[in-house]
Amino acid sequence: MSLSDVRNFGLGRWIMTAAGLSALLLAAGCQVKPLYATNSDTAAALASIDFSEADDRVELEVRNNLVFMAGRGAGEPVNPEYDVDFNVATRYIGVLLDLDTDLPRAGRVEVRADFTLTRHGTGEILKTGKRRAVALVDYPNQEFAKIRATRDAENRAARELAELMRADIASWLGR
Template structure:
């Protein structure tokens, strides 16, 4: 009999919790980031990217152009400019003390970028992103050189995906 008065109180608490949750969720806005039909896709298609100064920078730039335009290339007249600076570094890991050689390496590709609207020269977003790829070294020097190049390409591709997501987020606002 002592549990009888607690049931209405528990029910009221559950109803209040459900109403609070519903009001919080109603304030959320859910929009697809990769919407191919929306305004964000049109804005992404009107971006031009700065020229690259390195091989890895060119890889990132080419991938970004493909990702933002859907394979159509850069527009003749762009509404937005992205100033992109890409750098790459290799850090040797797992050093063998007896021969002073490494058994593995970490390739880091970093980019700093800023998105500028051409109509009023306003910087919409600037940021820095990095991507890492790991490499196993062999005893052959050419294989090691090729492995580093492949790791740079993998990291550049991943970095372009990250920068594209940042750009899409900035342009969707």
């Protein structure tokens, strides 16, 4: 082995060691968490949220779903630490018009919510957000069936909206 071979071997070993250490340092800064996992602190914080009162039926559906999901079925908290004030707006969009009657045969129910998470005692605003959910609906010929289909679509959109809001609030509280 010549002198240049020994020097190159030592330099290559040093470069490989430095690269390995830098890779370890980069990996040490990473955190791996499941996307939908909630630790006990986040679950306790979610269970201590008081949600605002509802003004209409769809908003009540959103509120009931939020209370159930946040409290894991335990109901509303006795001593809330956080408040969530939200307003829900519902929009009905007719699509797929029947050319003979000019009535929609299918539609979309869009439910939007603006919400604010505040600390219960101080009223300090912690997070604000906007979410929306869309449910598709087919309109049958019978009037009662049309009303029922619309209500079912409202319920589906309200449940999806509540899930989105809960995930958004949980991600903030889990920090």
